[in-house]
Amino acid sequence: GRALLVLFLSALVSLLGGLIFGYELGIISGALLQLQIDFHLSCFKQEILVSALLIGALLASLVGGILIDRHGRRRAILVSNLVLLVGSLILTLARSFIGLVIGRVTVGFAISVSSMACCIYVSEMVAAHQRGLLVSLYEAGVTVGILLSYALNYIFADVDEGWRYMFGLAIAPTAMQFLSILFLPVNPVKLSSWDSDCQKGLIQLQNTEDRETAKRKPYKEKHYSFLDLFRTRDNMRRRTLVGLGLVLFQQFTGQPNVLGYASKIFHSVGFQSNSSAILASVGLGAIKVVATLVAMAFADKAGRRVLLMAGCVVMAISVTTIGLTSRIAPLAMARDCKAAADPNASHSLTQHPLMLVSSQPTVSPISPALGAVESQADHGFAATRSLTKVFASIQSKEVVPDSSLAQKRGLVGQSNKETVEGTGPPFSGVPWTGNIVLNWITLLSMMAFVSAFSIGFGPMTWLVLSEIYPAGIRGRAFAFCNSFNWAANLLISLSFLDLIDAIGFSWMFLLYGLMGVMAVTFIYLFVPETKGQSLEEIDQQFSRKR
Numbered sequence: 001g002r003a004l005l006v007l008f009l010s011a012l013v014s015l016l017g018g019l020i021f022g023y024e025l026g027i028i029s030g031a032l033l034q035l036q037i038d039f040h041l042s043c044f045k046q047e048i049l050v051s052a053l054l055i056g057a058l059l060a061s062l063v064g065g066i067l068i069d070r071h072g073r074r075r076a077i078l079v080s081n082l083v084l085l086v087g088s089l090i091l092t093l094a095r096s097f098i099g100l101v102i103g104r105v106t107v108g109f110a111i112s113v114s115s116m117a118c119c120i121y122v123s124e125m126v127a128a129h130q131r132g133l134l135v136s137l138y139e140a141g142v143t144v145g146i147l148l149s150y151a152l153n154y155i156f157a158d159v160d161e162g163w164r165y166m167f168g169l170a171i172a173p174t175a176m177q178f179l180s181i182l183f184l185p186v187n188p189v190k191l192s193s194w195d196s197d198c199q200k201g202l203i204q205l206q207n208t209e210d211r212e213t214a215k216r217k218p219y220k221e222k223h224y225s226f227l228d229l230f231r232t233r234d235n236m237r238r239r240t241l242v243g244l245g246l247v248l249f250q251q252f253t254g255q256p257n258v259l260g261y262a263s264k265i266f267h268s269v270g271f272q273s274n275s276s277a278i279l280a281s282v283g284l285g286a287i288k289v290v291a292t293l294v295a296m297a298f299a300d301k302a303g304r305r306v307l308l309m310a311g312c313v314v315m316a317i318s319v320t321t322i323g324l325t326s327r328i329a330p331l332a333m334a335r336d337c338k339a340a341a342d343p344n345a346s347h348s349l350t351q352h353p354l355m356l357v358s359s360q361p362t363v364s365p366i367s368p369a370l371g372a373v374e375s376q377a378d379h380g381f382a383a384t385r386s387l388t389k390v391f392a393s394i395q396s397k398e399v400v401p402d403s404s405l406a407q408k409r410g411l412v413g414q415s416n417k418e419t420v421e422g423t424g425p426p427f428s429g430v431p432w433t434g435n436i437v438l439n440w441i442t443l444l445s446m447m448a449f450v451s452a453f454s455i456g457f458g459p460m461t462w463l464v465l466s467e468i469y470p471a472g473i474r475g476r477a478f479a480f481c482n483s484f485n486w487a488a489n490l491l492i493s494l495s496f497l498d499l500i501d502a503i504g505f506s507w508m509f510l511l512y513g514l515m516g517v518m519a520v521t522f523i524y525l526f527v528p529e530t531k532g533q534s535l536e537e538i539d540q541q542f543s544r545k546r
Contacts, residue, residue: 007134009184010125013077014134016177017118018141019148020084021111023170024053026146028104030153031163038161039097052101056108058486064113065479069472073121074186076475077114081178084110088174091167103167112486115462116478123466125184128534132299135466139459140292147285224473229480234543239468242526243477246308246464247485249519250457253315254512256489257496258322258449265443284450291454303531304460308523311456316516318449323509325438325445330505467530470539 028050035041041049068076087106094100115138122134152169156162222234229240295307469477499508530538 006184007126007130009180010122011134011137012180013177013184014118014122014137015141015144016173016180017077017114018138018143019145020141020170020173020177021115022142022145022147023149023173024107024111024145025142026149027153027166027170028053030149030157031166033157034161034163035100038163039100041097045097049097049100049104052104053108053111054486054490056105056110057112058483059105060109060112061116061479061483061486063479064116065476067113068117068120068475068479072186073117073124073475074181074184076117077121077181078178080110080114080117081174081181084114084174085171085178088167088170092164092171107170112482116475116482119462119466120474120478123463124471124535128532128537129300131467132304132463132531133296135463136292136296136299136459139454139462140289140296143285143288143292143454147282147289150282150285222470222472224470226473226476226480228473229477234470234539236473238526239542240477240480242468242528243465243481244484245522245526246457246461247481248488249312249515249522250461251485251488251492252512252515253312253453253457253519254319254492254509254515255315255453255457256493258319258446258509258512265439265446284447287447287450288454288458291451292459295455295459298455299459299463300531303529304464305523305527305529308456308460308464308527309520311452311460312516312520312523314452315449315456316513316520318445318452319509319516320513321445322442322449323506323513325442326509327506329438329442464527464530467535467538468528468542471535 032041032046032049035049036046039045064076067079071079084107087103087110090099090106091103094103118138119135122138123131126134149166152166156165159165224233224236228234228236230237298307465478465481466474496508503511528538528541533541
């Protein structure tokens with residue numbers, strides 16, 4: 001019964017950790033629409049506000065690993081919960097732009113530490129044959145959290161100062177996670193180590209025979225310095241190569257940017273009304289949840305390597321297909337900030353029929369920075385950028401006719417009729433009927449990409465990272481790789497529009513396809529299979545020279 005309770009609470013901690021992470025990433029897209037008006041935020045200030053979460057997360061990646069290794073995983077999660085509660089309160093009660101930025105940095109720091117500690121804690125807490133399922137549950141929590149944030153964005157879109165409720169509601173799952181982990185023991189690996197609360201005997205995972213064996217032959221934990229990550233000792237350099245390779249290929253296969261154009265692709269296949277763009281984001285979110293559940297089911301059966309390679313192959317084919325179809329029927333790309341900040345933006349629907357832009361100057365002016373932050377939900381689910389446009393268009397379509405709040409906020413855009421009429425052919429200068437088949441192929445390719453990422457790179461990267469390092473340096477190693485993940489993500493997102501200007505949209509996606517092929521080769525050559533093995537067995541497998 002106690003072992004079952006531990007299993008349930010471990011699953012709950014993993015799910016809630018992911019839920020909080022996804023919620024905090026997704027909620028800014030809707031909150032920003034109100035914050036821009038309430039605080040008179042310029043384009044630059046909106047970029048700062050969205051990037052603040054990223055800055056906090058990067059900071060956590062640099063120092064969080066030391067916290068996790070030195071004070072234990074459980075304590076790190078408890079501390080991150082307390083920091084997150086403080087950050088959420090700062091955001092909820094904020095009266096100035098500086099207050100909002102401090103709150104977002106605090107929240108970013110907390111969710112980054114929590115994400116690392118949760119994956120490591122759960123991987124060490126549960127049996128080998130359940131590890132894939134329970135660590136992948138974190139990724140499922142992320143996708144559910146993002147969908148939840150979309151729903152609450154929609155619910156509070158017409159509420160005065162609704163952003164306070166959006167930020168404040170993060171307190172509930174944070175408090176639940178804090179209470180859940182109080183009833184869990186310290187990681188079994190740590191029983192002879194730093195934390196003392198294991199002595200309280202909350203829940204013993206091992207049976208009598210295991211405990212007797214442990215007394216006779218205690219687990220000898222080696223101690224490592226940070227520089228050991230780059231040395232040949234215990235083959236640590238190869239482990240670092242595997243970890244960095246996975247997080248960098250996770251970004252360089254184009255994941256932060258592909259979904260940024262979801263709404264355009266949905267429009268191109270005939271979903272012409274603005275409200276259908278919400279279907280684009282929520283529909284893709286639902287596909288993501290289902291795909292992550294598939295990954296959870298097969299992580300301990302098919303194995304990590306198989307899912308990673310299968311996902312990479314499908315992703316490479318999908319982005320290559322999008323690249324080829326867009327050569328024939330090009331998507332209109334525009335720099336959102338300029339279009340959104342234009343005082344004459346009320347004409348933007350007819351000028352750029354695929355850009356979901358309303359008359360208010362609040363539509364995602366922050367696509368590079370937001371792209372960087374949003375993708376961390378897989379640690380990345382990149383529909384947030386298009387969703388910012390979606391909520392703007394929904395507000396201009398549904399809120400304007402009879403809402404005094406909308407008038408107060410200056411949402412004086414098109415009516416339903418004007419909005420629909422303003423949506424012309426999907427591609428400028430391209431006949432609508434001639435490309436309908438190609439448009440559907442593009443849409444299906446994007447759905448395949450989302451599914452493949454959620455089965456492969458999405459959950460498996462973090463699962464493998466939580467397994468391949470020795471316990472004594474696992475926190476610092478995970479944090480080191482995570483910092484590269486955030487940095488690469490920021491680089492990809494910031495350079496995307498410039499690269500499109502330089503080489504064109506279709507070549508950009510063909511390049512992502514090439515990176516996908518390279519990723520498959522890397523996984524085949526360097527990433528070992530870890531399913532069904534204890535963390536000690538994985539450590540021994542790596543320690544042997546290969």
